[in-house]
Amino acid sequence: MTTGGGAPETGRPLHIEKPHLTTTVASTATQLPAEWRDFFALTKPRVMSLVVFTALCGLLAAPGAIHPVLGFTAILAIAMGAGGAAALNQWWEADLDAKMKRTAKRPLPSGRLRRSDARDFGMLMSGASVFIMLVAIHWLAAVVLAFSIFYYAVIYTMWLKPRTPQNIVIGGGAGAFPPLIGWIAVTGEITAMPVLLFAIIFIWTPPHFWALALFVKTDYAKAGIPMMPVVAGEKSTRHQILGYSVLLLAVAMLPWIIGGTGLIYGISALLLSVLFVVLSIPVGLRTSQPDDRMMQEKRLFGYSVIYLFALFTALVADRMVLA
Structure with a gap:
């Protein structure tokens, strides 16, 4: 990409001092x-x-x-x-x-x-x-x-x-x-069971992602992205994390309640989801401090990933046993 202006015909490549880039994405002139x-x-x-x-x-x-x-x-x-x-x-x-x-x-x-x-x-x-x-x-x-x-x-x-x-x-x-x-x-x-699997991840996503958003909210604010902690504030976001965690417990149990799974999934879903709620309680009820390292939020975020892997593993294990 040229920057404009004519080059003197010296027969040698012209060295152009690159001005400070004001765009946020690297210029094609510096393409790696x-x-x-x-x-x-x-x-x-x-x-x-x-x-x-x-x-x-x-x-x-x-x-x-x-x-x-x-x-x-x-x-x-x-x-x-x-x-x-x-x-x-x-x-x-x-x-x-x-x-x-x-x-x-x-x-x-x-x-x-x-x-x-x-x-x-x-x-x-x-x-x-x-x-x-x-x-x-x-x-x-x-x-x-x-x-x-x-x-x-x-x-x-x-x-x-x-x-x-x-x-x-x-x-x-x-x-x-x-x-x-x-x-x-x-x-x-498309039947009830796959729709419920969809619903589990749908309800899981807000507490999972907002736990992350709480300790990177400065990034979102800088970029102008209206994430919940930036727009509604930390207190509201924390309360919603707790609310969605409780809702997740109910939704995760539905595949067993409707008879789509057996006890392996049912017990696993109950234990995993209760632990999710337990970890979300200190996140949902505490107040933020400027110098806080947000270890509880990071712990919830890390567990939320483990939760989904473990829950779906239990789903498959349950199916293998029933088969």
Whole structure:
């Protein structure tokens, strides 16, 4: 990219002093060489691991059977769709990511990738995932996968996140689709059980994410993102974390209450969810202090990840025993 002005015809390359960049994303003039790791980073591997796991659990817990090759293909398509949506998310939010310490080293704000490359990569991954699901599995799984990508990349990223502190509440649906899609890939229909698996992750997302948002709220405030702690304040956010944790306990028990699971899941869900509530109580009822290290919030955030892995593991174990 040129900066304007003519170069004297000296036959030698002209050295131009680069002015201080006022844009938040690295200029193409300072573009660093991209590697496959940068494209992989666009897929948000840590988030994808949870997506793949819950999708696999939904697939394994579903009644009926699916050929292992087709099952692998369905999970691959879900992973590709999640990765494509994550890339589109980072393409759209590159300027915001550059303003936050937590995300400033991502490929786009650090200048390792061009925004157009991230956009094209995200669209390619998203389109390929839906096509693979359509051809290898069936139309219903492909339609729900396509809608999940649209939900995350457009409804959450472009519409909700910059406009409302309820972005995580409503946007939580984006991360709740994988077990639903995994279940549908096997059964070919939407029933109460996969909807409840969707609901569990939907209700789990606010206390999980707000626990993180409490100790990185300065980043969100700097970027102008209306996260709940920034807009409603810490006290309101803490109370809502506790409220959603109690609601999660009730929702997590529903698969057992309706007879969709056995005692392995029922007991596991009860114990895991009660511990979730116990850990959320000091977070929900305490008052913030300026010099506080927020260890209780970090503990809740860390446990919330373990909680989801353990709960869905119990779901699959229960299914294996019943089978």
